[in-house]
Amino acid sequence: MPTDFLTLVRRDHVDLQKELTQLLDPTTPVAELRQSLDGVRLGLTAHAEAEDIVLGRFDTIAALEIQVAQARAAHLAQEGALASLVSSPPGSRTWRDCAYHLRELVGYHAAQEETYLLPALRRVAPRLYDGMAGAFATERLRQLAMLQPSAPICVIDLDALVMGRAARVS
Numbered sequence: 001m002p003t004d005f006l007t008l009v010r011r012d013h014v015d016l017q018k019e020l021t022q023l024l025d026p027t028t029p030v031a032e033l034r035q036s037l038d039g040v041r042l043g044l045t046a047h048a049e050a051e052d053i054v055l056g057r058f059d060t061i062a063a064l065e066i067q068v069a070q071a072r073a074a075h076l077a078q079e080g081a082l083a084s085l086v087s088s089p090p091g092s093r094t095w096r097d098c099a100y101h102l103r104e105l106v107g108y109h110a111a112q113e114e115t116y117l118l119p120a121l122r123r124v125a126p127r128l129y130d131g132m133a134g135a136f137a138t139e140r141l142r143q144l145a146m147l148q149p150s151a152p153i154c155v156i157d158l159d160a161l162v163m164g165r166a167a168r169v170s
């Protein structure tokens with residue numbers, strides 16, 4: 001049986017909430033916080049962009065207009081909270097407040113989509129819904145491929161890169 005759209009979306013929601021919870025662990029070293037934050041940034045951006053794009057398939061269905069608009073508004077709110085988190089000093093009080101706020105938004109967003117939006121899409125437009133898992137998975141991968149990681153490069157990796165280049169030049 002093919003993977004359902006809800007299964008894919010739920011998996012992202014669970015992963016994001018786990019990663020955001022890790023960001024709130026006061027024992028995590030700052031270097032790890034930066035890497036975890038990059039994972040959250042990439043994961044959340046690809047998820048929200050992919051959802052926005054595939055939800056466009058339902059734009060002409062009046063019965064779904066409000067719920068689709070609410071989903072898009074939730075993505076904008078998360079984008080704003082993510083921007084605040086990314087621009088805060090890792091581990092600071094502001095950082096923790098931003099991470100907590102973003103986790104709240106993601107949790108609310110997940111409950112809304114899983115409980116109301118996706119069941120409504122399936123009920124109102126079952127044939128369109130059937131193609132959503134494949135479309136979402138493809139779009140999510142495409143979005144991830146376009147995003148640039150911003151976590152610092154490990155010095156050992158950088159050394160290996162420079163040595164590799166030097167070996168090829170000589």
Ligand SMILES: [Fe+2]
Binds near residue numbers: 009013051109113
């Ligand atoms: Fe979502």
Ligand SMILES: [Fe+2]
Binds near residue numbers: 048
């Ligand atoms: Fe969403």
